[in-house]
Amino acid sequence: MNKxxxxxxxxxxxxxxxWEYYENALHGEFEFENFKDCFSAMSRIAFECEALNHHPNWSNTYNVLTISLSTHDADGVTNKDFLLAEAIENIVEPDEE
Known part of the structure; x- marks a missing residue:
């Protein structure tokens, strides 16, 4: 992947x-109703990360999930980061029908 x-x-x-772009990475912060919902989303995101073989830097404090995406091999943001950001968006904010 090219930067x-x-x-x-x-x-x-x-x-x-x-999402915002700074410090050579994409950054997102997502707030949930409670810790259980946040942890549930993190678990679902983990499966997407494995499927894409791309793993974020992330942390959570109670109901807030903070994520930073960059492709370490490319030393910056690549299309792979945007693919994962899209998957994360679909998990944390699914389209309402």
Whole structure:
């Protein structure tokens, strides 16, 4: 995977309003109703990470999940980070039908 340019990242971020780009990574913070819901989302995200073979830096404090995405091999953000961000979005904020 090739590292994306800052311009490419900013364009792609238009589709991801819950994410920011700084310090060479994508950053998102998600708040849940309680710890159980947060941990449940983290468990589901973990399966997506394994499927993509791409693992975030993340932490949670009670009901808040903080995630940082970058591709270490590329020393920056790649399309792989955006694929994982999209999967995370689908888990934490599923489309309401």
């Amino acid at each position: 994306l340019s800052d311009d490419d990242i900013e364009k792609k971020l238009l589709r991801f309003p819950d």
